[in-house]
Every structure is written in C-alpha cells, then in structure tokens.
Amino acid sequence: MAPETTAIENRLLLLKIRFAEKTTTQLTALLAALASKQGARVTATEVEDLYQLLHRLSGSAGTFGYHQLGQQAMLLADTIKPTTHATTPTTTPIVDADFLYSLQQLLLLLQQNDTPSAPEVTHPQAAIKNKTQILIIGQELSQLVTALTPYGFTINHCEQPITNCNQCWHYADIIIAPAHQLTTTVAWNNTQAQQHQQQAADILCIGTQDTFSARYALASKGAKGLFTLPVDIAKLAERIEQIGQERRTAYTSKILLLDDDQELAEHYRLVLTAAGKDVKVMHSPEHLLTVLSEFSPDIVLLDVHIPPYSGITLARMIRFEPKWLSLPIVYLSSEQDRDQQIMALAQGADDFITKPISDQQLVNSVHALCYRARTLAKLLSCDSLTGLLNHSHIKQALDHEYARIQRYGHSTTIAILDLDHFKQVNDQHGHAAGDLVIKAFAHLLKQRLRYTDHIGRYGGEEFVAVLPNCDLTQAQPMFNAVCRHFSRLSFHGRKGEFNVTVSIGLAQLNHFPLAEHALKAADQALYQRKHQGRNGVTCFTPKDAN
C-alpha cells in the first residue's frame, strides 16, 4: 500500500477514535442530566439539544463505522422530533426509564466497537498529471507515436501484443489499440488498473472498418472511440485532449464543504482529498462569501443544520450575488424525508447527499456532481471550436490573475499568440482545413502549458495565455518550444500537406500598473515578432514602450 494511503488511513482512524471519545462524553453527560429529571418534563431547549445530538449521530456515526449506533440514534430522534419546535414546556416529553435505557444502549453500541480498525481509503490518490498519458499498443501503430509526439502527450509504446505483458504497465489515461485486439486490451487494462489501484484507462481503437455494426461491437466491449486508417492525426489529438480534460476535471475539482461537525467534515475532507479533490472546509459560515470569492469552488457541500444558522437560508443568501447563481450547492443532510428534501431544494440548492454516506458513495456522488458542474460551466465560458476560454472569460481570468499578483506579488506572464499567414492557409487549403489548424494549435497549447495556466481564444486565429508564477525567463523557452513543435505538425488540405507557424508576444503582468497595459505590451511585442520574420517569440522590454 502506498505510504500516503497508510498515512490517510491512520488519520481517519484517529478521527474515528476522536468521534467515539467525544460522543461518549456527550452521551454520558446527557444521561446524567436526564437521570436527575426522571419522571419530570424536560424543557423545550433540552429537547432541541437532545434532538440535535441524536440527529447528528444518525448522520455521522455510520461514516465512522458505527452503523447500528447511527440507526438507533435516528429512531430515537424520530420519537422526539414532533415536539422539537414546541414553545411551551407542557408539550415536551417526560423522561422515563425506557428513554434512558435507549440512550444507555447507544453508549453500549459505542463501546462494543472499541477495537477500531482503520477505515479503508477507497479511492487512492490518482496520478494528477498535467500531460495526458498515452499507451500505444502494437507495432502496426508505431507511426502514431511520431505523429502524436509534437502535441506534447506523454507516450509509451508497447510493440508486443499486450496479453501477459506486465512490464508494459505505466499509468495511462488513454490506450490506443488496434480494433482487433480490443477484447484482450480491455481485460489487461482492467486487471492492471486493479493491481495498481488506479483508474482504468479509456481505450481508443484504430481499425479498418467504419460501419454501424463495427462501431456498435467496439462500443459494447467498452471502447471510447474509433479512428480508421489512415488516421486523421488532428482529430485523434482532439479526442485524446477531450478525454484527458475529462479525466483531469474529475480529479481536480474544487469543493467547499461547510459542516459544523468537525470530525465528520475532516473525515470527508480526507476521503475526498485522497480521491484527488481540492477540498476547503469551513465549520461556520461567517466568512462564506469571502471564501467563495477566493477559492472559487466547483461545488459547495452545505450541511443543512449549522446552529444557529440554517443551510437552507445560507443557500438562498449565496444566490443574492448574481455571480453565484449558477454555482451548484448540494445539501449534506441526515434528513431522510423526501418531502422535506424537496422543500429544501426549492430554496436554492441543486441536489441532496443524504448522510450517512459511505466513503465510496461520497466520492462517486461528488465526482458526478463536479463533472456536471464543470461541463455546464465550460459550455458557458468556452469557445466552441477549440474548448479554450472565450474572449470575455480569458479577459476575466487576466483580471483575476492581476488581482492575485497585487495580493501575493508573484510573477505572471501574459502571451498573445497569432498564427502566421493564416489568410493564405484558408485561401489555399479551405476554411475547414483552417479550422483544423486552429483546433490542433489549441490542443498543443493545452498539452504544453500547465493545468493552472489560463488559455483563451481571443478572436479568429489569435490566442491569449496567462501563466501565473512564471516570469519571462521561464516563459520564453517554453513558448519557443511551442513554436518549434507547432511548426512540425503536418496538415492535409486541398493542395496537399502543409505546415503553419505561430508568432508570440510576451509581457510580464506584474511590470504594469494595469492588466490592460500588459495586454497592450504583449500585443506590441507580437507586432515586432511579425516584423522580425514571424515563427518565434518576442518579449516586451520597457524601451519598446517609446
């Protein structure tokens, strides 16, 4: 088992022990207080406190392995629930021996599980790689290795048939295999993924037949795509990029979790972090709006009861801000009553995760919710041809990064990239071929830049990239490599095979009093590059300002 997995399991075990200790203390104190009132009515406040404790246990005990305790707590909470909102003490229940006995049973259930075992981390940390990892199978596909290399994917090639080939295992997002080897590839992929505790790769097939029945047969065996010979490399690269993006999205989602139960929130945080999510936990909501702005989560998981606050009111309050109207809010609640859940959803949240929830279910639900949220956000913010940020969103990203460097003072580079003589490309090879060039360039950028960089299509054949924590001396060689690799890509058009080059202007954002000035400076550098012979990178220097 990986050392980090053991470390997480140990921390989960400590949380389980802490949960048991804290619950024992709370139940013991409650029993002592109630025993002294036996035969008398309890006050409305005492019932409310008792209900809150039982309700919380019903949602959290299962997570720490005390399933029976959780179920019993839920039954007991239900017996006192109808009176929880009573205002007069006359409607509160009388403490009787049966009730005290039931509470004592909860303590016993806690003690019965007094040799806690470490909860299992169900999703080990996935390899979060910036570059999409590809495994190409079979000697017959060796040409693909050369053709795909300039895009910046990390490529491994296994020339032998894959059966029984253990040495060939490398973490891969995507396997490209001959269609006739799909069955063995799927079996090998699943076995290896299980053995190495990693997510299985997605499989793309290369075949000779593109008929309905051939496609159906491949899909039924689990393939994610079919490309026929001779392979259109730009289209294959686009599909690879899409799959890589989907997989990265799933593992890099940002989750804001607001739950006042500290052990439970920490447990969720550990489990989701182990599954590769970026999780921020808050135990009270006073700074919620500031944290939302700074952290910019993909989804918010919101406990419904955060005394003295109500999660439902908080969800409504978040929606006061137009920018959070589309932010998915998911209630985390022990509420089992479907009518209550629907009523809560009507108040401004999007979904419900009912506690107790197993670690695996939590990871799977959050995974699906984040994927949906990211896909929707992407549709709103991305350019449809390239999948890069559209004009207004790359400008927003630029402003956001500018605000961040004001606060943290790090170096950030802005780049404007413009394809050379693109009019000629369209004129000679047709607009469709031009579109493919634009897409291929976008995929190359996504592979060559870091996941944290922002890349947008600024217009036509012009692109903008913003690279946080990167100064000109680091950015220039990286963009030189982009120019080099792009010029090596071959395209097919009306007049045969052709290549395209790109010119790039760079400026350092933190050298300027306004983001807009940096953008103009990068544009000026690009203009110079176009006059210096294109196909390369020029940095803005202060003397260029004159």
Ligand SMILES: Nc1nc2c(ncn2[C@@H]2O[C@H](COP(=O)(O)OP(=O)(O)OP(=O)(O)O)[C@@H](O)[C@H]2O)c(=O)[nH]1
């Ligand atoms: N295929 C295609 N072409 C586009 C798209 N958007 C803009 N263009 C074309 O890109 C070309 C840009 O041409 P110009 O601005 O003259 O520049 P250029 O030919 O690239 O010359 P330099 O920038 O000086 O190297 C125009 O012909 C536009 O029609 C698009 O989405 N698809």
